[in-house]
Amino acid sequence: MPFTTVRSPHALGLGRKSFVRKNLPYLLIAPSVVMLLALIAYPLLFALRSSFYFWNLQIGPQPLAFVGVENYVQAFNAFDFRASLGNTLILSTMGTAIEFGLGLTIALILLKALPGMNVVRALLILPTTIAPIVVGFLFRYLYDPGGGLLVWVLQSLWLPVPAQGILGSPSTALAAILFVDIWQWTPFFAIVLYASLLAVPDEIIEAARLDRASPWTILFRIKLPLIKRTAIIIVMLRFMQIFNTFDTVLVLTRGGPGTSTRTLGYSLYEQGLVNFNIGLVSAMTWITVLIVNIIVALYVFVAFRHEEW
Amino acid sequence: MASMTFDGVGKTYPDGTVAVANVSFAIADGEFVVLVGPSGCGKSTLLRMAAGLETLNSGRLLMGDNDVTENDPQDRDIAMVFQNYALYPHMTVYENMAFGLQQRKMPKQEIDKLVRVAAEMLDLTRHLGRKPGALSGGQRQRVAMGRAIVRHPMAFLMDEPLSNLDAKLRVQMRGELKLLNQRLGVTTLYVTHDQVEAMTMGDRVAVLKPVRNGLESNLQQLDTPQMLYDKPVNLFVAGFIGSPAMNFVRIELGGEAGSPIATIVGTSISFPVSAGPALSRCIGRQVIAGIRPEMFQVCAEHEALFNEKIPVAEALGADTFIFFDITSPPVNVNDAEDTEDFPHKGKNRLVARIPPALTPAPNQRLALTVDKEKLHWFDPVTGAAIRD
Numbered sequence: 137m138p139f140t141t142v143r144s145p146h147a148l149g150l151g152r153k154s155f156v157r158k159n160l161p162y163l164l165i166a167p168s169v170v171m172l173l174a175l176i177a178y179p180l181l182f183a184l185r186s187s188f189y190f191w192n193l194q195i196g197p198q199p200l201a202f203v204g205v206e207n208y209v210q211a212f213n214a215f216d217f218r219a220s221l222g223n224t225l226i227l228s229t230m231g232t233a234i235e236f237g238l239g240l241t242i243a244l245i246l247l248k249a250l251p252g253m254n255v256v257r258a259l260l261i262l263p264t265t266i267a268p269i270v271v272g273f274l275f276r277y278l279y280d281p282g283g284g285l286l287v288w289v290l291q292s293l294w295l296p297v298p299a300q301g302i303l304g305s306p307s308t309a310l311a312a313i314l315f316v317d318i319w320q321w322t323p324f325f326a327i328v329l330y331a332s333l334l335a336v337p338d339e340i341i342e343a344a345r346l347d348r349a350s351p352w353t354i355l356f357r358i359k360l361p362l363i364k365r366t367a368i369i370i371v372m373l374r375f376m377q378i379f380n381t382f383d384t385v386l387v388l389t390r391g392g393p394g395t396s397t398r399t400l401g402y403s404l405y406e407q408g409l410v411n412f413n414i415g416l417v418s419a420m421t422w423i424t425v426l427i428v429n430i431i432v433a434l435y436v437f438v439a440f441r442h443e444e445w
Numbered sequence: 446m447a448s449m450t451f452d453g454v455g456k457t458y459p460d461g462t463v464a465v466a467n468v469s470f471a472i473a474d475g476e477f478v479v480l481v482g483p484s485g486c487g488k489s490t491l492l493r494m495a496a497g498l499e500t501l502n503s504g505r506l507l508m509g510d511n512d513v514t515e516n517d518p519q520d521r522d523i524a525m526v527f528q529n530y531a532l533y534p535h536m537t538v539y540e541n542m543a544f545g546l547q548q549r550k551m552p553k554q555e556i557d558k559l560v561r562v563a564a565e566m567l568d569l570t571r572h573l574g575r576k577p578g579a580l581s582g583g584q585r586q587r588v589a590m591g592r593a594i595v596r597h598p599m600a601f602l603m604d605e606p607l608s609n610l611d612a613k614l615r616v617q618m619r620g621e622l623k624l625l626n627q628r629l630g631v632t633t634l635y636v637t638h639d640q641v642e643a644m645t646m647g648d649r650v651a652v653l654k655p656v657r658n659g660l661e662s663n664l665q666q667l668d669t670p671q672m673l674y675d676k677p678v679n680l681f682v683a684g685f686i687g688s689p690a691m692n693f694v695r696i697e698l699g700g701e702a703g704s705p706i707a708t709i710v711g712t713s714i715s716f717p718v719s720a721g722p723a724l725s726r727c728i729g730r731q732v733i734a735g736i737r738p739e740m741f742q743v744c745a746e747h748e749a750l751f752n753e754k755i756p757v758a759e760a761l762g763a764d765t766f767i768f769f770d771i772t773s774p775p776v777n778v779n780d781a782e783d784t785e786d787f788p789h790k791g792k793n794r795l796v797a798r799i800p801p802a803l804t805p806a807p808n809q810r811l812a813l814t815v816d817k818e819k820l821h822w823f824d825p826v827t828g829a830a831i832r833d
Contacts, residue, residue, distance in 0.1 A: 339531035342498050345518040346525050347545035347592075357544075361535040 186418035193412035207419035219395035220403040228378040231317045239325020246330045260323040272387030275316045279303050303389050306396035316384050332366040368439045400424050447509035447599045448474045454504035464490045467662035475630040479647030486653040487663045488636045492602050497521050524593035525602040530585045532577040539573040542591045563595045583614045600632040644670040652682045680828040683735050684778040692736040692795040693776035698728050711773040721833035735821030741797035741813045749812035755805050765801045770794050
């Protein structure tokens with residue numbers, strides 16, 4: 137752990153050999169360490185311990201028995217776990233990819249300095265500022281089979297709308313959840329990518345044009361590599377965020393129909409805060425944490441392999 | 446390789462600002478032409494027009510015999526060196542130099558050969574695998590040059606390529622660039638605000654001036670460095686070329702046609718001048734005399750034109766520059782035009798170059814005379830040189 141040596145204690149007005157002086161570096165980092173321990177390590181470790189016990193709050197306030205890895209076995213074999221994991225992976229990979237693609241396109245259009253772009257930039261940020269739960273309710277009305285705007289639009293375009301409604305059909309419900317996330321978070325990619333593209337010096341683009349590079353070559357060999365670091369980080373952030381999708385699912389479908397829109401986040405909620413099966417939900421939490429961390433670690437390893445930071 | 450012709454080129458921005466107007470000149474094949482002028486004179490705009498990065502509002506641009514006015518930068522076959530180099534920071538030196546060739550779908554072996562030859566020429570071979578961030582300013586500059594020369598373009602455009610280097614390196618690179626140009630024989634258009642760079646590097650130098658409207662022209666004079674110095678066409682060029690700048694004094698020209706007498710306005714200093722027909726026509730009017738700092742000579746007191754206290758002396762080693770004031774209205778080079786209403790009061794600070802041994806003590810007087818044959822004469826209304 138890096139720490140700083142304080143060479144001039146007198147400048148700080150501290151007595152020689154005082155406790156403060158000897159331990160200053162540790163004292164200075166102590167608050168953040170305490171915060172990290174209290175807010176992250178303690179809950180995680182508490183959950184780890186709980187995951188080895190049979191503990192259901194509907195039965196009693198205390199853990200009832202040590203069950204070893206039984207909760208993990210149960211979690212993997214639960215009716216909804218594989219579906220949740222699959223749905224979550226589909227949502228997070230598709231969502232991140234589509235939002236990145238659309239966001240980049242919008243960012244490149246914003247750079248064109250067309251008339252009215254200032255207004256567009258201001259409007260663009262709006263969806264991101266709305267709480268996901270509110271967005272969920274908003275889309276519940278838009279998807280409403282009896283007069284929802286989106287349903288009407290789809291029907292007007294002669295596109296098939298399931299009889300059970302968009303959210304009622306297993307074939308469209310997950311896509312509907314994905315669409316909500318894309319609607320809300322594409323602007324985030326657009327704004328961040330736009331800002332980082334602005335930081336690419338004009339001369340470099342001009343030099344590339346004089347080197348006879350086509351617009352595509354300039355995008356893929358000059359612009360994108362130059363904003364790579366920003367892109368890597370926001371993709372990672374968004375992936376982790378979508379992986380924890382819960383609120384839109386709760387409001388729109390409650391995981392249904394069947395398990396077709398269940399996400400890990402929703403399963404955790406249901407096991408923990410509906411069924412109060414603390415032991416099982418702790419095990420599921422740990423499985424989720426491990427999966428996310430493995431994916432992110434692999435991603436970081438691959439993405440940053442050639443980077444000098 | 447090709448010649449380049451600017452034909453009545455102009456650029457007005459949407460807000461009405463005229464950046465460039467009525468600029469016409471031709472650069473011969475293989476020639477090194479420097480555009481020089483103060484900020485806002487349109488020199489960079491002209492260069493960017495040649496590159497195709499800036500559109501023209503009027504006029505044409507020819508390369509060889511082809512009209513390239515409407516061509517995109519991609520289609521012009523020119524290479525540009527930017528002031529801040531504009532290297533691709535995520536690519537190695539090798540990739541930076543190879544990028545332009547790759548866009549031409551050249552075979553890999555050929556690219557490799559060209560890049561290595563250029564790297565050898567610029568002493569970059571050891572750095573081919575490094576990224577620009579790991580290079581010094583001078584090395585980055587050479588990579589930027591390398592990126593331009595590997596392509597063997599029709600013309601080089603250089604936008605103040607040396608201005609980010611420290612003084613010593615700049616002098617060194619100046620020489621190297623000039624040598625490179627002579628070796629490659631590529632038509633080069635070079636922009637700088639540094640007149641020393643302009644004078645030392647250019648086969649010919651174009652002096653540019655900011656324009657106020659679309660009727661004037663930015664281009665004041667395009668000539669060899671020596672001609673610019675010896676025969677400036679107007680006050681602006683005379684004042685811009687030369688360091689320290691030429692001194693200007695207001696003169697009341699009297700006497701008779703054969704033997705005019707010049708009197709410095711506001712003083713009793715007067716001296717006979719040998720005037721040709723052009724200057725003789727100005728007798729009875731005010732004119733402006735231009736005196737280069739080296740035209741002053743220290744002399745005996747009875748021969749002196751000037752005998753002023755010298756408040757400031759700058760010793761440079763080989764020369765000393767001395768500054769002194771005369772009670773004559775100053776000449777403003779930029780506002781000299783369009784007015785007959787000249788001031789008659791004020792102080793005019795002059796600078797003279799003298800041998801260091803003759804440097805006076807602070808605030809002592811020094812007797813100076815001027816080589817009157819070499820004086821430059823200008824019309825105070827138009828600013829144009831009065832010359833036969």
